[in-house]
Amino acid sequence: MRLQILDKGHSFGTKALFALIRTVSRQPVLDVIKLGKYRPDFYGAPMSEVTQEAMRGPSPWSVADREFMAAFVAKTNQCEFCIKAHSAVADLAYGGEKDVAVLMCDPSLNGIGEPLRATMLMIRKLTKEHAVDADDMRAVLAAGASAQQIEDALAVCFSFNIIGRLADSFSFSVPSPEGFGAGAKYLLARGYR
Amino acid sequence: MSNIEHAREALLRRILEGHGNASPSDRRAAFDNSGLGESLCQLVDKVARNPRGIADEDIDRARQSGLSEDQIFEIVVCAAIGQATRQYDSAKAALESARGN
Numbered sequence: 001m002r003l004q005i006l007d008k009g010h011s012f013g014t015k016a017l018f019a020l021i022r023t024v025s026r027q028p029v030l031d032v033i034k035l036g037k038y039r040p041d042f043y044g045a046p047m048s049e050v051t052q053e054a055m056r057g058p059s060p061w062s063v064a065d066r067e068f069m070a071a072f073v074a075k076t077n078q079c080e081f082c083i084k085a086h087s088a089v090a091d092l093a094y095g096g097e098k099d100v101a102v103l104m105c106d107p108s109l110n111g112i113g114e115p116l117r118a119t120m121l122m123i124r125k126l127t128k129e130h131a132v133d134a135d136d137m138r139a140v141l142a143a144g145a146s147a148q149q150i151e152d153a154l155a156v157c158f159s160f161n162i163i164g165r166l167a168d169s170f171s172f173s174v175p176s177p178e179g180f181g182a183g184a185k186y187l188l189a190r191g192y193r
Numbered sequence: 194m195s196n197i198e199h200a201r202e203a204l205l206r207r208i209l210e211g212h213g214n215a216s217p218s219d220r221r222a223a224f225d226n227s228g229l230g231e232s233l234c235q236l237v238d239k240v241a242r243n244p245r246g247i248a249d250e251d252i253d254r255a256r257q258s259g260l261s262e263d264q265i266f267e268i269v270v271c272a273a274i275g276q277a278t279r280q281y282d283s284a285k286a287a288l289e290s291a292r293g294n
Contacts, residue, residue, distance in 0.1 A: 002252045005262045039263075043270045046207045049200040057196070078245050122284075130242075130276070131283040137291035150288055155197040158281045165273035168244035 001031055002171045006038050025186075027179040031172035032085070032163065047162070051192040054155035061152055063188070064093035065116055068100055069156045072120050075104050076127040079164035081172040086160075088184035118143030119150065123157045205278070208271050214263040215271075223268045224275035232258030233268060240272035 001007050010018070014037045018029045036044035055066050067090035074082030090100045103109065109117045118140045126132045140150055175183075209220055222228040226241045236251045255265050 002249060003262045003266055005266065009262075038266070042207065042211070042213065042267065046200065046204040050197050050204055053197045053200050126280050126284050130280050132287050134287050134290035137284075137288045141291060147288065147292060151285075154281055154284050154288075157284070158197065158201070158277050161277040161280055162273045165240055165244040165276065166270065169240050169247050169269045169273065171247075171249075 001034070001173070002169075006031070006034055006170055010034070010037055025182045027182045028173075028175060030085075030175060030179065030183055031170070032081070032167065035166060035170065035172075047159075048193050050155075051159045051163075054152070054159045056191045059152040060146065060149050061116075062093070064090055064095075064098070066152070066156050067093055068098070068103075068116075069120060069123060069153055070160045071100055072104060073123060073127050073157055073160040074164050076124050077161070077164045077168075079167050081167045081174050082160060082164045084174065084180050085183060085187075088180045089187050092184050092188050114143045115140065115145035115149065119145050119153045122150075123153055126154075126157060127161060201281075204274065208267070208274060213267050214261060215267040219264075220267060220271045223271040224278075226272060226275060230258075232260070237268065237272040240269055241276035244273075 017037070018034075021029050021033070036048060038044065055070070056063065059066065061069075067086050071083055071086035071090055074086060087100045087104075090098075094100070098112075103111045109120055112120065122132060122136050122140045125136060137150065141147070145153075209217065209224060213220060215223075219229070219233070223233070223237045226237055229237055232255060236247070236255055239247045239251060252265060255268070256262070260268070
């Protein structure tokens, strides 16, 4: 990572936790975890509350759909770490129902049913152009999304437009498929806290 | 239904108003992507609008201007959250407008 404090500046207790993670998972500690655990009162702890609510709070979207949205925001931002991390969680959560990597290759997302497709097209525009207008929202509502579904998708978009920016700014290492696999199992079982 | 508002407000309060190594005015300027000095404006604008384009040199330039790593950490976090907040606020206003018509 570009800042040494994010690699090696953690408290003794956190370093001990990282050693435990490495032993149990047999994988390096992911940079996203190192970031969240560095001075957690400033960023990691309050951000985890936002992300946990967005990704695991009650919602008409399934956990798998929200992880798919996270991966899609990452793809729009071309954030390799987040694409791989959240595609892995979404694939695990869908249990074979959808192949996220394949679906995301189609720019029009034709393999996805409504209203998820229209919602994802809106969050792509929001991520790419930094704004959407009332006509964009009318299109999503007309495709059958409820206002609550749109708000919940915006919550996912908010979280991952932050995390992706930080991944690129601090230059997160991209781990092996096994590393992402271990991370995906953890995120699906335990969430973001 | 999920509702991030309470947690989101707490996050913004913490990064902008809580204790930090960077000054509150620098954290606010990074969040707003506006009003920063030369040493930081390029880095902050890249975090907001082109994070893929950030290079080691951008971070090095901030270091060479006298900022500590803790200050750079806080500035970058504020810049990322500020941009996501502008996107989020734009979309919430658009949804409200769409539902009102």
